Amino acid sequence: MITFDTRLLAALTVLAVVVMIVSKVRISDVKVLFWFSFVFMILNTFLIFVFSPEHGVTVYGTRHEICHLVWKVYLVKEQLFYLLNIVLKYTSTIPVVILFVSTTDPSEFASSLNRIGVSYKIAYSVSLALRYIPDIQREYHDISIAQQARGLEMASRKQSFLKRLKNAASMLFPLIISSMNRIEVIANAMELRGFGKDKKRTWYSARPFRAADIFSVVVCVLMLAASIVLGIINGGRYFNPFV
Amino acid sequence: MQEREPIIQFKDFGFKYKSQSEPTLYDINLTICKGEKVLICGPSGCGKTTIAHCINGLIPSSYPGEATGELTIAGSSFRDLDIFKLSKTVGTVLQDSDAQFIGMTVGEDIAFALENDRIPLDQMRERVAEVSMKTGVYSFLRHAPHQLSGGLKQRVSLAGVLVDDVDVLLFDEPLANLDPATGKTTIEMIDELYRTTGKTVIIIEHRLEDVLHRDIDRIVLMGEGRIIADMDSASLLSSDLLKKNGIREPLYITALKYAGVNINEDIRPQRIDTLDLSDEDIAKVQNWYHSVPEKPQPAEAPVILDAKGITFSYGGSAIKALDAVDLTIHKGEMMSIVGKNGAGKSTLSKVICGFERQQKGTIFLSGEDLASMSIKERADHIGYVMQNPNQMISKPMIRDEVALGLVLEGKLSKKEIDRKVDSVLKVCGLYPFRNWPVSALSYGQKKRVTIASILSMDPEIIILDEPTAGQDYRHYTDIMEFLRSLNEMGITIILITHDMHLMIEYCTRAVVLSDSRKIADTSCEEVLTDSEVVEEANLKETSLSVLAGMCGIFDAQDFIRRFITADREARK
Numbered sequence: 001m002i003t004f005d006t007r008l009l010a011a012l013t014v015l016a017v018v019v020m021i022v023s024k025v026r027i028s029d030v031k032v033l034f035w036f037s038f039v040f041m042i043l044n045t046f047l048i049f050v051f052s053p054e055h056g057v058t059v060y061g062t063r064h065e066i067c068h069l070v071w072k073v074y075l076v077k078e079q080l081f082y083l084l085n086i087v088l089k090y091t092s093t094i095p096v097v098i099l100f101v102s103t104t105d106p107s108e109f110a111s112s113l114n115r116i117g118v119s120y121k122i123a124y125s126v127s128l129a130l131r132y133i134p135d136i137q138r139e140y141h142d143i144s145i146a147q148q149a150r151g152l153e154m155a156s157r158k159q160s161f162l163k164r165l166k167n168a169a170s171m172l173f174p175l176i177i178s179s180m181n182r183i184e185v186i187a188n189a190m191e192l193r194g195f196g197k198d199k200k201r202t203w204y205s206a207r208p209f210r211a212a213d214i215f216s217v218v219v220c221v222l223m224l225a226a227s228i229v230l231g232i233i234n235g236g237r238y239f240n241p242f243v
Numbered sequence: 244m245q246e247r248e249p250i251i252q253f254k255d256f257g258f259k260y261k262s263q264s265e266p267t268l269y270d271i272n273l274t275i276c277k278g279e280k281v282l283i284c285g286p287s288g289c290g291k292t293t294i295a296h297c298i299n300g301l302i303p304s305s306y307p308g309e310a311t312g313e314l315t316i317a318g319s320s321f322r323d324l325d326i327f328k329l330s331k332t333v334g335t336v337l338q339d340s341d342a343q344f345i346g347m348t349v350g351e352d353i354a355f356a357l358e359n360d361r362i363p364l365d366q367m368r369e370r371v372a373e374v375s376m377k378t379g380v381y382s383f384l385r386h387a388p389h390q391l392s393g394g395l396k397q398r399v400s401l402a403g404v405l406v407d408d409v410d411v412l413l414f415d416e417p418l419a420n421l422d423p424a425t426g427k428t429t430i431e432m433i434d435e436l437y438r439t440t441g442k443t444v445i446i447i448e449h450r451l452e453d454v455l456h457r458d459i460d461r462i463v464l465m466g467e468g469r470i471i472a473d474m475d476s477a478s479l480l481s482s483d484l485l486k487k488n489g490i491r492e493p494l495y496i497t498a499l500k501y502a503g504v505n506i507n508e509d510i511r512p513q514r515i516d517t518l519d520l521s522d523e524d525i526a527k528v529q530n531w532y533h534s535v536p537e538k539p540q541p542a543e544a545p546v547i548l549d550a551k552g553i554t555f556s557y558g559g560s561a562i563k564a565l566d567a568v569d570l571t572i573h574k575g576e577m578m579s580i581v582g583k584n585g586a587g588k589s590t591l592s593k594v595i596c597g598f599e600r601q602q603k604g605t606i607f608l609s610g611e612d613l614a615s616m617s618i619k620e621r622a623d624h625i626g627y628v629m630q631n632p633n634q635m636i637s638k639p640m641i642r643d644e645v646a647l648g649l650v651l652e653g654k655l656s657k658k659e660i661d662r663k664v665d666s667v668l669k670v671c672g673l674y675p676f677r678n679w680p681v682s683a684l685s686y687g688q689k690k691r692v693t694i695a696s697i698l699s700m701d702p703e704i705i706i707l708d709e710p711t712a713g714q715d716y717r718h719y720t721d722i723m724e725f726l727r728s729l730n731e732m733g734i735t736i737i738l739i740t741h742d743m744h745l746m747i748e749y750c751t752r753a754v755v756l757s758d759s760r761k762i763a764d765t766s767c768e769e770v771l772t773d774s775e776v777v778e779e780a781n782l783k784e785t786s787l788s789v790l791a792g793m794c795g796i797f798d799a800q801d802f803i804r805r806f807i808t809a810d811r812e813a814r815k
Binding site for chain 2: 184
């Protein structure tokens with residue numbers, strides 16, 4: 001997805017929200033992920049504005065000033081429009097990514113990856129990685145609590161950014177050590193049951209290709225085509241309302 | 244006994260890991276025949292796990308090294324075998340079933356070996372159904388293995404190995420992390436499988452009394468990389484080899500020895516229910532029982548921690564993890580919280596430490612309400628030691644790790660911190676290692692480091708979650724005696740455990756949780772002799788109370804109490 005066409009992004013955002021509702025994923029299950037991406041989005045937009053307040057002008061080639069803010073910084077229409085595109089880019093992708101993570105059965109995903117030609121060892125690594133996310137989250141929680149009990153403050157505003165970074169790193173140390181142990185155990189368990197002896201394997205969770213699958217593939221191809229066509233019409237990645 | 248065909252044969256076998264300078268195994272001569280049931284036991288580091296790895300092929304596949312001598316498995320030399328070929332002969336059930344589940348569902352996990360053999364889907368389904376019916380997990384095929392109870396998890400791992408129709412079943416510490424009742428049913432399940440299929444069964448375990456709950460053909464005792472004894476269980480129990488090599492004897496055997504009963508094969512000592520005591524032996528036990536002085540009851544100390552009506556559920560869930568639990572802790576006591584996995588033991592300690600906040604109920608520490616205190620403020624009074632030391636240690640050097648809490652607090656000068664850390668390291672017996680990296684320490688030493696790092700904060704209470712899990716008898720004794728010495732210095736100690744030995748040996752009182760509620764709060768002897776509590780909380784009656792019954796001693800609680808007193812004296 002390379003497009004920054006505002007109309008397409010807006011349409012995709014609507015689609016993403018609709019799909020999210022249809023999927024019946026409980027909001028409470030994915031709340032944390034949503035918050036995390038939301039904060040990240042705000043931070044990203046804000047930083048773009050701070051570091052390059054007139055980036056929109058370079059993108060769209062015109063300059064419509066609204067007012068003067070401070071020092072050399074002006075509020076410019078093109079910049080606001082550009083930032084709107086950034087936000088739309090987030091809103092059109094985040095729900096879909098969250099949906100993918102929360103509805104995909106890692107095993108089915110691995111077997112499907114393998115079917116389209118990805119080596120099963122890689123497919124299985126992906127599946128294991130997805131599977132261990134909740135375990136590692138739980139472990140991180142335990143570790144961070146134990147460290148807090150010893151006076152390590154994670155989210156305190158009293159500390160400098162560097163200090164906080166250092167504190168976070170000291171939590172990663174135990175997390176990495178215990179993850180390494182976990183990897184050793186699972187690798188042994190897999191090898192003991194014959195993982196990796198042949199070039200191919202079969203899948204217990206293999207699913208046949210259905211009409212719904214063909215339908216989704218077609219929809220995806222159409223969306224990709226739309227973004228390419230719009231790119232040609234706009235003569236670039238951006239839709240420009242200023243000319 | 245009829246001649247049997249050997250299936251595993253070690254001849255003058257030795258092994259050295261690539262990463263180590265000294266061999267781990269020396270002069271191993273061991274023959275295991277088809278259809279035998281063998282226990283390999285020994286303290287940590289004796290080489291029993293290395294033997295297991297040689298049998299299942301993890302050596303050299305995952306752990307390379309140099310082997311000398313010969314090892315033949317099912318007719319082929321180990322030099323011609325690899326882990327994949329061996330997996331068709333030897334099925335391994337690893338300890339810690341949680342970490343070894345590969346599939347997302349029970350069905351997928353059982354099918355894993357079949358997938359790797361490229362069995363088509365329809366045949367795979369058939370085979371999984373067949374094996375899961377045999378092991379009794381058919382109705383759970385769509386469940387996630389992690390959600391099952393400890394006993395069912397064991398059955399699932401077993402099914403995953405049985406789909407391959409192996410000749411040899413190798414159990415690597417099957418009892419680690421299981422509560423006492425589940426451990427008992429696991430041993431029964433292995434035995435039933437052994438009887439119905441006639442497969443060769445090898446169990447690696449140091450919890451001897453628990454394994455001997457069902458008959459074993461032979462016990463191979465190891466120590467420092469060598470085989471020390473290879474004999475039937477009756478002869479081994481009649482000798483003094485176990486004690487000498489750091490393996491705990493069954494408690495009833497120890498009690499009989501204290502009473503001066505001569506243990507030999509004739510009294511069939513291998514299991515408490517086969518034990519055949521003469522009238523003379525019974526008289527000896529009775530005399531001994533009366534000769535042990537009664538332990539004086541400790542005077543009631545003032546209350547230090549008082550929790551009332553604690554109710555808690557995780558993340559707004561409707562299921563209560565704690566349901567109106569009361570807990571009173573007296574100053575200077577050493578007590579335990581016991582119960583089956585998931586009963587709420589860990590949750591209760593997390594609520595006390597402020598890691599989780601209760602929805603209802605109050606906690607007072609020396610009369611002060613904890614509600615307004617942060618995690619850190621509570622931690623100044625109540626230290627929490629996690630089960631896995633690797634999860635707690637965040638500094639590479641021992642000294643820095645122990646000093647961490649004080650440095651973060653920033654109240655003391657560098658000199659004062661150094662002095663304090665030195666004194667804590669001395670108390671913990673870590674002073675000689677003070678400048679070592681943590682990674683050079685053994686598991687038990689790491690445990691001490693985590694305790695030391697808590698001690699440096701001068702807590703009045705320390706809560707320890709399964710302090711001795713997975714430790715052999717020597718390390719267990721080390722850790723527990725150390726905790727007792729801390730307790731004698733006046734620190735109140737709360738132990739979360741499902742080790743019944745630990746509970747009766749070191750604690751004066753036990754609080755039993757079951758399904759989020761408190762079901763008992765009394766002396767340890769009383770808990771273990773109350774069959775209702777024992778059953779509901781997945782505990783296990785000790786063999787001592789059975790022995791008391793056999794010898795006509797009615798007050799089993801008093802018998803246990805006096806045994807512990809005598810045992811403490813004898814071990815000093």
